[in-house]
Amino acid sequence: MHNLSDILTPEYVSVILLPALIAGVAVSLCASLLGVSLVLKRCSMIGDGLSHVGYGTLCVAAALGWAPMKVTIPIVILAAYILLRLSENSRLGGDTAIALFSTSALAIGIFASSKANLMTDVSHYMFGSILAMSRGDVIFCVILSICVILVYLLFYDKIFAVTFDENFARATGLNVRFYNLLIAVLTAVTVVLGMMMMGALLISSLMIFPAVTAMRLCRQFRHVVLTAVIISVSCFLLGLFLSLVVDTAIGASVIIMNLIVFAAASLIAFLRGRRAE
Amino acid sequence: MAYITCENLVLRYESLTVQKNLSFRVEKDDYLCIVGENGSGKSTLVKCLLGLKALDGGKMQFGDGLKRNEIGYLPQQSMIQRAFPASVEEVVLSGCLNGRAIHPFYTKAEKARAAEQMECLNITSLAKRCYRELSGGQQQRVLLARALCATKKLLLLDEPLTGLDPLVASELYSILQHIHDAHGIAVIMVTHDVECAVRHAKNILHIGRNESFFGSCADYEKSAVGRRFLGDSIQPEECSQCHDHGHAHPQKGAPENA
Numbered sequence: 001m002h003n004l005s006d007i008l009t010p011e012y013v014s015v016i017l018l019p020a021l022i023a024g025v026a027v028s029l030c031a032s033l034l035g036v037s038l039v040l041k042r043c044s045m046i047g048d049g050l051s052h053v054g055y056g057t058l059c060v061a062a063a064l065g066w067a068p069m070k071v072t073i074p075i076v077i078l079a080a081y082i083l084l085r086l087s088e089n090s091r092l093g094g095d096t097a098i099a100l101f102s103t104s105a106l107a108i109g110i111f112a113s114s115k116a117n118l119m120t121d122v123s124h125y126m127f128g129s130i131l132a133m134s135r136g137d138v139i140f141c142v143i144l145s146i147c148v149i150l151v152y153l154l155f156y157d158k159i160f161a162v163t164f165d166e167n168f169a170r171a172t173g174l175n176v177r178f179y180n181l182l183i184a185v186l187t188a189v190t191v192v193l194g195m196m197m198m199g200a201l202l203i204s205s206l207m208i209f210p211a212v213t214a215m216r217l218c219r220q221f222r223h224v225v226l227t228a229v230i231i232s233v234s235c236f237l238l239g240l241f242l243s244l245v246v247d248t249a250i251g252a253s254v255i256i257m258n259l260i261v262f263a264a265a266s267l268i269a270f271l272r273g274r275r276a277e
Numbered sequence: 278m279a280y281i282t283c284e285n286l287v288l289r290y291e292s293l294t295v296q297k298n299l300s301f302r303v304e305k306d307d308y309l310c311i312v313g314e315n316g317s318g319k320s321t322l323v324k325c326l327l328g329l330k331a332l333d334g335g336k337m338q339f340g341d342g343l344k345r346n347e348i349g350y351l352p353q354q355s356m357i358q359r360a361f362p363a364s365v366e367e368v369v370l371s372g373c374l375n376g377r378a379i380h381p382f383y384t385k386a387e388k389a390r391a392a393e394q395m396e397c398l399n400i401t402s403l404a405k406r407c408y409r410e411l412s413g414g415q416q417q418r419v420l421l422a423r424a425l426c427a428t429k430k431l432l433l434l435d436e437p438l439t440g441l442d443p444l445v446a447s448e449l450y451s452i453l454q455h456i457h458d459a460h461g462i463a464v465i466m467v468t469h470d471v472e473c474a475v476r477h478a479k480n481i482l483h484i485g486r487n488e489s490f491f492g493s494c495a496d497y498e499k500s501a502v503g504r505r506f507l508g509d510s511i512q513p514e515e516c517s518q519c520h521d522h523g524h525a526h527p528q529k530g531a532p533e534n535a
C-alpha cells in the first residue's frame with residue numbers, strides 16, 4: 001500500500017497522471033458507446049479480434065521501425081471491414097472467421113518482433129501502459145476520441161435503427177452496409193486507442209462490460225447508452241485510483257472495477273425480478 | 278398506373294427456383310393477401326418487394342407516386358431481437374428515418390408523427406415501456422405504428438398473426454381494416470390463414486408450387502386452387518379470428534385453430 005501523498009507530487013500529477021486521466025476518460029467513453037452496439041449486434045468478439053490484429057500490427061511496425069499508431073489505425077480499420085464482410089458472406093460463420101483472422105495477425109506480429117528481438121518492447125502493448133504515453137500520444141488519443149464520439153452522436157438514431165432491426169432499416173432505404181461499416185471503423189479506432197491504455201488483452205472487456213452492466217439495469221436504448229458511459233468512466237477513475245494505491249496494473253484494475261459493478265448490477269436486477277414476481 | 282406492377286417474376290430460394298412467371302398488381306386502394314404453402318416463395322417475394330433481395334428475373338415497377346422506401350414493413354416477429362432494450366417510443370420513432378434529409382436528430386414533425394401513430398394504435402400509454410416486456414399483441418401494435426411512420430401509402434405485413442391468440446388477431450384485423458378505410462393506405466399481407474384472407478382482402482395472390490392465382494376474392498373462391506385450399510368449410514363456418522367483427526357468428530362447430 002502506497003501513501004498517496006508520497007506519489008502525488010505536483011510534477012507527477014501534471015506531467016504523467018493528468019494526461020493519462022484525460023486520455024483514459026476519452027477512450028473509456030468511446031469504448032462504452034460502441035460496446036452497446038457490439039453487444040446488441042451479437043458481435044462482441046469483433047472487438048477482441050481487432051485487438052489481436054492491432055497487436056500484431058504494432059509488433060510488425062515496431063520491428064520495422066515505423067510509427068506504431070499511424071500504421072496500426074488504418075490496418076485495423078481495414079481488418080474491421082474484412083471481418084465484417086467475412087461474417088456477412090462466409091460459410092465459415094463470423095466467429096470462426098474472426099478466430100482465424102485474428103490469431104494469424106497475432107502470429108505474424110510475434111514472428112516479426114521476435115525476429116527483431118523486440119519482444120520486451122512490444123509486450124507493454126499486451127497489458128497497456130497509460131502512464132507511459134507521450135504528450136503527443138495523449139493529444140492524438142483525445143482528438144480521435146472526440147471524433148468517434150461526435151460521429152456516434154450524429155448517427156445515433158440510425159445506429160439505433162440498424163442495431164434494432166436491420167431488415168426494416170434496409171427496407172426504409174437506410175444504407176445498412178454503410179452504418180455497419182461505420183460502427184466497425186469506430187470500433188477499430190477505439191480498439192487501437194484503448195490498446196495503449198488497457199493493453200490488447202483487456203480492451204474488448206472495456207467495451208463489453210459497461211454495456212452488459214447497463215443492459216441489466218435499463219430498459220431504454222438511450223438509458224443503456226448513458227448508463228454505460230457513466231459506468232465506464234467511473235470504473236476507469238476508480239481503477240486508476242486503485243492502481244495508484246495498491247500499485248497494480250491499471251488495465252487490470254479498471255476491469256476488476258467493471259467486474260464488481262457488473263456483479264452489483266446483476267444482484268440488483270435479480271432482486272428487482274424477485275420483487276416483481 | 279398501379280402502385281406496384283410485377284411481370285413474370287422469377288423467385289429463387291437458395292439455388293432452387295420456386296416461382297416462374299408470377300405476375301400481379303397492387304392498386305392504390307388495394308387490400309391484397311398473399312397466401313400459399315410453405316416454401317412457395319412468399320418470404321422471397323416480400324424481400325424482393327422491399328428491395329432486400331435482387332430479382333432473379335422479371336420486372337417489378339413502382340408507380341403512382343410510390344417509392345420503394347415508402348413501404349411500411351411489418352416483419353415477422355421472429356426477425357426482431359427479443360432481448361433488445363428499447364422503449365416503445367424509440368422503436369416507433371425509428372420508422373421515421375426514411376426520406377429524411379441529412380439532419381442528425383429527429384425533428385419536431387417526426388416526433389409528432391410518431392406520437393400521432395401511437396395515439397392511433399392506442400399505445401400512447403406504453404410509450405416509455407420496454408418493447409421486450411410487452412405482450413405479443415402490444416408488440417405487433419408497436420411494429421405497426423413504426424410501419425405507419427414509414428408510410429402514408431402502403432403497408433406490407435409478413436405473417437403478422439403468427440403466435441397471436443385469436444382475440445388479439447381479430448383485433449389486429451379490425452385495426453388494419455380501419456387503417457385501410459380511414460387513412461386510405463393500401464395493404465399487402467402475407468398470411469397462412471386463407472379463410473380470413475378471403476374475408477378481409479379485396480384481392481388474393483396465391484402462390485403455389487405448381488399453380489398460382491391472382492384475382493379478386495370472389496374469383497378465388499370459384500377457382501380450382503381456391504376451392505382446394507378453402508375446402509368446403511368456407512360457407513358455413515367462420516374462422517376464429519373473425520370473432521367480434523360484425524360478421525354473423527356461426528352456431529355450429531368449435532372455432533378452429535388458426
